[in-house]
Amino acid sequence: MRPVVSAHSQSSTVPALHLPATAAQPSPFATGAAPTMSSREIADLVEKRHDNVKRTIETLVERGVIVRPQFEDEHSTDALGRSRTERVYRIGKRDSYVIVAQLSPEFTARLVDRWQELETQASRPALPANYAAALRELASTVEVVEQQQALISEQQPKVEFYDQFVKADGLLGYQEAGTAAGCYPNKFCNWLKIDHLFYRGKKLMPRSQFVRRGLFEIRPELDADGESHLRGWVTAKGVEHFAKHAPDNIRITSREVKP
Known part of the structure; x- marks a missing residue:
């Protein structure tokens, strides 16, 4: 039986200024898109082989039960040092419930918990990927604040005028x-x-x-x-x-x- 992968099972070290030391891995919700779950995560949740999960997804797509998901190719090396590429699907919330119901409906509670974790992560503001990105973000923030302060100064006499008369x-x-x-x-x-x-x-x-x-x-x-x-x-x-x-x-x- 495979262990269930938790969003909190990995730890990361954060140096001073609360910035990650290296660029983070791409996040499916870094650009503000709706959160997705990988087919590999679903396999871990329901304790099934990843290739079996992918076949179920492809069958449901062919039957028109779920939409055709986006995918990404993951590159890795096996125990013998051989390079391999595996397709991993990105699944939306609604379709993930259909897939789990098809595979192992008894694991629906685990799926609910995982979606809560994903949506909580998506609602948190993303940290800059590195120090250079942090400096650019800081400079942009300072510029916006200065523009707002200039607008307030410009409008203040008019506001005081109306308030007084x-x-x-x-x-x-x-x-x-x-x-x-x-x-x-x-x-x-x-x-x-x-x-x-x-x-x-x-x-x-x-x-x-x-x-x-x-x-x-x-x-x-x-x-x-x-x-x-x-x-x-x-x-x-x-x-x-x-x-x-x-x-x-x-x-x-x-x-x-x-x-």
């Missing part, structure tokens, strides 16, 4: 919007009247082209008598736009801002 609904009155845009409120309103606003009765309303651009919104509101009237509001997008494009002569200079 924009209400929960994202709308501000004309004078509030002027203050948020760093302008004198009254001068800001007079500047808006030149091009962006017009009077409808006694109400200043935004022109339709600027509403379509998302700089303003028009919403109804109730007056003290309970009557509904339309009123224009500056959107968060509008505040940002005016903060960039308002003329210098209506802006509050830094010397005029009290600490």
